[in-house]
Amino acid sequence: MWGEGGRAMDGRLGRWGLGLLQSLSITLHRFWLALFDYLAGRPRLERTATGVRQPPHHWGVFTVQYPEEKLALPERFRSFPVLLYEEETGKIRCTSCGICAKVCPPQCIWIERTTGPDGKPVPEPKDFVIDISICMSCGFCAEYCPFDAIKMDHRYELATYERQRALVLHLPDLLVSTRYYAQTHPLAWAEEEAARARKGRGAQAEAGE
DSSP: OOGGGOBBSSSSSSTTTTHHHHHHHHHHHHHHHHHHHHHHTTOSSSETTEEEETTTTOOOOOOOOTTOOOOOTTOOOOOOOOEOOOTOOBBOOOOOHHHHHHHOOOOOOEEEEEEEEOOOEEEEEEEEEEEEETTOOOOHHHHHTTTEEEEEOOOOOOOOOOHHHEEEOOOHHHHHHHHHHHHHHHHHHHHHHHHHHHHHHHHHHHHOO
């Protein structure tokens, strides 16, 4: 409670700044514990199945020394889209159907389809452009792609001083291999491969009938 003139009526801790010192004592306590752990040679961080974490028996300050140290990202983390090509054949999965461009909320995807010598369209992109300065990382493009050709990447260190060259990505900038995707999204990759295998067995069974 406060009396006349704004003076505290119950105790003098706030009057003399002892409340601030009590708060700072917590910081100093953690600092000394971290220093003792360091002098004792104890590992400050340990790698677990969920990433880099502070060991449970430590009481010091937990700090990741970014960018030298980085926390492991969850598999469903979304940064910006990439296009997949088959590791074995080099074939791009995208057929330039345009579904991703249609469902994109900020309309940041542009696709130019390849044409054959006869002038007819070929189901592969001549160029694929994504302006990641506009992209909202919603993942709709990856969700609606019928060919599993476009996926959300994990790379997030994209700071730059120049927009047009660095943030407007063309087809060569977007291509990653299926092996890369299998490493960054192992669970999703396994599910997709199992679904493709089931679909292939079903097609073979229908053909056998």
